[in-house]
Amino acid sequence: MTNSTVVSVTNLHHSYGDKAVLKGLDFSLQAGRVYGFLGANGAGKTTLINLLLGRLKASQGSVEVLNSQAGSVAAKAKVGAMLQIGSLPANLTVLEQLNLFASYYKSPMPVSKALRLSDLNAHENIAFSKLSGGLKQRLLFAIAIIGDPQLVFLDEPSLAMDVNARQQMWQTIRQLKAQGKTVVLTTHYMEEAEALSDELFILNNGKIIAQGSPSELSHSMQMSEVIFASDLSEEAITALLPEWQWQVVAGKATTRCKAPNALLKAAFEKGVNCEALSVKPSSLEQTFMSLTQSTGADSDKSSDTNEAISKEQAA
């Protein structure tokens, strides 16, 4: 582990009972960078975050966070996390909640700074139950950074935020990065992941299937979407053009490919009639969807993970 390595994951496996969720992950995260973890539900994102936070114990392999074991008191003191949680105490004000969480750390960020960074100054005396959804998110964000952590986990940080608040949050995440903090982001907004991340990890079915900067990924994964009207069935098209994955819905055949030329040439040669043909570039988001959806993943929402955690305890 070098000085700037913040997280080091080696041969990480995890399963709930006999259901393998993570299947051998190896990666390391460096200081002062923003990492985005993307994946469909069931890809193992939430499980991975819980392992990095030490909320789960790995079935196999090691997770080291800031030179300590994930979840140890030493690691907790330097890690902040914004989780998808239902509620903080409804009757306590923003300021009271922040003062309380600040007291948990040896050298916390000044509360005034956390309020400023999360743009909550105007709301410091408002009780949690009176905050809008976006403001609640901002308070959770403020709590994540109040300990002045080296490593910050943000799970869907801009959920329920309006455009301005989201921009403000992005600004703050960039500021954290400028201060040498490492940020780990999970999000469903591809736009957010692209805008903020230095490096993206795409998880699917418990494995990292793609890794790189957003521009590298969108370049290497650039695909075209080809659609045409056809009276052939899905099986018939697949038999004729087996190199591509076909979907036929209501007489429309759809596929994604890197080289539409080759596809169209093959189609003409096999005599496949391509009426109402359209070829358009597929966005990074669509490419990501097609990459991760093909394996048919189960749900991995946090509630399921919590359920799995409690099942694990019961066992």
Added chain:
Amino acid sequence: MSSLTLHSLKQEAWCDAKSVFRSLGFVIPALAFPCAFYLFFGVAMGNEKTSSYLLINYIIFGVMGPALFNFGVNVATEREQGLLALKQLSPMPASQYLMGKTFTALVFSTLIFVLLSSFAVVFANVSMSFLQWLQLYALALLGTLPFCMLGLVMGLSFSAKAAPALVNLIYLPISMLSGLWIPITMFPEALQLFAWALPSYHLSQLGLSILEMHQGFNLAWHLLGIALFTLPCGYLATKKYNSMK
């Protein structure tokens, strides 16, 4: 304990108390029930002897409620809503969370003691020596602890929806079967024996012993009875909490 953690502990206790005391829907019934029961049965319908007898029993009844509910129901809620997870991710030790909640329960116990004692003195002419009052207050504080632990086990075990019903389901029968409402000596022998399993029975006997109105068993047995209830509950709760990470 360093000054830092002392500061944090104060924050924890203060925040928990503020949070609970701002929920009038919790505070009013928690204080009103024991007061109303005592004013009706102990003052309006009581005589000199029953007024002091029921004062002790209704104080114990009164301290049980907030301890059971703040732990049983509020811990279940905070666990389900994720607040507990957030706290567990911070370096704050688990004991601090528990001490914060215990503080709130002790504040309630103090209020119950002050309110019921005032009614007893003002409306029912109950008179005790300063030492006896002090013993009764100490008992009210001590009596909070077994129910904090029992509530905690429940709060860590049951869902936020089930917890209030389950807490009520044990709160009222336990009070009844401990002889808090009807003297234990009027119970059939089997029920009198069963009462030995209940901390509120032992607390009631310890309290009544202040006025020499207890059944007459050696008080050490009652202290042992409380310890034998509280410690296993505390152990079970710690185990559950630690396995929740």
